[in-house]
Amino acid sequence: MLLKEEVIKRLGKNALITNRSLVSFKDQGDEVQVTLQAEDKQLFKETGEFLIGADGLNSAVRNQLYPDQGSPHFAGLMLWRGATVGRSFLSGSTMIMAGHRDQKVVVYPISNVDESGRQLINWVAEFRVPEDTIHRDGWSNVGELHEFADRFSDWKFAWLDLQALFQNAEQIYKFPMVDRDPIKQWSFGRVTLAGDAAHAMYPNGSNGASQGILDAVSLGKHMKALTNIETAFAAYEQERLPPTTQLIHDNRQTGPERVLQLVKDRCDGSCGQEHSCVPHAELEEIANAYKRLAGFDKASVNVGDIK
Numbered sequence: 001m002l003l004k005e006e007v008i009k010r011l012g013k014n015a016l017i018t019n020r021s022l023v024s025f026k027d028q029g030d031e032v033q034v035t036l037q038a039e040d041k042q043l044f045k046e047t048g049e050f051l052i053g054a055d056g057l058n059s060a061v062r063n064q065l066y067p068d069q070g071s072p073h074f075a076g077l078m079l080w081r082g083a084t085v086g087r088s089f090l091s092g093s094t095m096i097m098a099g100h101r102d103q104k105v106v107v108y109p110i111s112n113v114d115e116s117g118r119q120l121i122n123w124v125a126e127f128r129v130p131e132d133t134i135h136r137d138g139w140s141n142v143g144e145l146h147e148f149a150d151r152f153s154d155w156k157f158a159w160l161d162l163q164a165l166f167q168n169a170e171q172i173y174k175f176p177m178v179d180r181d182p183i184k185q186w187s188f189g190r191v192t193l194a195g196d197a198a199h200a201m202y203p204n205g206s207n208g209a210s211q212g213i214l215d216a217v218s219l220g221k222h223m224k225a226l227t228n229i230e231t232a233f234a235a236y237e238q239e240r241l242p243p244t245t246q247l248i249h250d251n252r253q254t255g256p257e258r259v260l261q262l263v264k265d266r267c268d269g270s271c272g273q274e275h276s277c278v279p280h281a282e283l284e285e286i287a288n289a290y291k292r293l294a295g296f297d298k299a300s301v302n303v304g305d306i307k
Contacts, residue, residue, distance in 0.1 A: 020044060022060040025051055027189045050190040050229045052219070054212070057180065059197035065188060072178035074134045075202055075252070079126040079177055080143040082169030083110060088119045089160045098155070100264040101254055103127040105152065105162060106206075123165050124203075126177065127151055134176045143174035177202050179252070182245040187233035194219065199244035205255035207247065207294050214295060215240055246293055256290040259283045 007016055020036040023043065032051040036044045053061025057072060088109060090096075095108035106124040113119055125148050149166045166172075180200045186193040195212035218236050226232040247255075254261065259278070267277040291297035 017046075022053075022055065024064060025061065025191065027051075027191055029189075032190050050192075050233070052192055052194055053197045054194040054215075056196045057178065057200045059193065061191065062183075062193055062197050065191070065193075066183060069180065069183075072180055072200070074131065075177040075179075076128050076131060077126050077177040078129045078133065078148075078174055079124055079203075080148045080172055080174045081122075081124050082143075082166070082172045083120055083122050084165045084169045085113055085118055086121050086161075086165060086168065088112075088117045089121075092117070092119070096160070097257060097260060098157075099260060101258075101261050103151065104257070104260065105155065107160065107162075107165065121165060123162075123169075125149075125152060125162075125166070134178075141174045143172035145172070147174070179248055182248050185237070186241055187230075187237040189230055190233070192219075192233040192236065198241075199248060201244070201248045202251040202255070204251040204257050205247075205290060205294065207251070207255070210294065210296065211244055211247065243293060243295065250290065250293060256287050259286050262286075 004016065017036075020038050023035040023037050025032055025034045031047050031049060033045060033047045034051060036046060038044065051061065053059050055061055063069070089107075093109060095106070097104065097106050099105060104124075104126050108122055109119040110122050111120050127148070145166060149163060152162050152166075155162055178200070179202050182199065186198050192198075194215040196208060198215065199211060201208050201211070215236075218240050219232075222232040222235040222239075223229070226235060262278050262283070263275055267275060271277055288297060292300065295301075
């Protein structure tokens with residue numbers, strides 16, 4: 001909504017067209033023509049100086065550029081997600097990840113609800129499922145408690161009640177962990193890709209949306225500096241395609257969350273409340289290496305282009 005309001009503020013309300021899906025586009029050299037379809041199936045023609053396909057995992061723009069790309073790549077994991085109003089835990093701003101590559105929970109607060117310590121808490125529960133359970137219609141699948149909650153019945157924390165989080169969620173959604181194979185080119189003349197349309201990745205590292213923001217920063221920078229749109233899109237691609245390609249591959253190896261698997265593989269159960277089976281320096285380097293790759297290590301942020 002913030003983005004919507006800013007677009008209207010800068011460009012006027014007529015610049016924002018909703019409830020139409022992209023059918024096709026044609027780069028005509030000096031402009032791009034798009035065919036759009038309304039909910040009632042009526043078709044519309046629009047033209048513009050350029051086209052940025054930021055239309056997600058199932059991008060219509062990318063599909064026209066790569067009609068033989070096939071289906072998304074399935075990790076074999078199903079995720080159930082919800083947001084629950086509950087008591088704050090630990091510091092009140094702590095994010096926790098617990099488990100391993102076959103079963104895991106991620107929990108973190110979104111916002112404070114009131115001064116009594118209640119918060120809106122986001123949670124994700126995931127575990128490995130058979131390949132034939134995959135669904136590919138995004139966030140529209142409603143999840144049910146019986147599908148996953150019992151798998152976590154013996155996961156006990158003195159400071160967090162997982163079952164209460166699951167049971168008190170207003171709504172639960174489930175979706176498969178999927179990404180798309182990297183492609184070698186995003187920009188074609190006056191057309192380019194951004195966000196998940198360019199580099200859909202597994203959510204390991206909680207980094208997909210962040211990379212979309214970095215795409216926008218890069219696009220804005222090059223479009224401002226270069227008057228030729230094709231040159232600007234090429235410069236954007238050169239800057240953003242290599243690191244996001246690496247992130248897709250890294251996230252397939254569970255990204256920074258591989259530290260969980262290290263502990264599972266090496267710990268014999270004798271560590272107690274704090275692990276000693278993996279050297280802290282090794283865990284730190286895994287986390288820092290991912291931060292450097294993703295562009296949000298301290299050094300990169302301090303000298304970055306985001307204003």
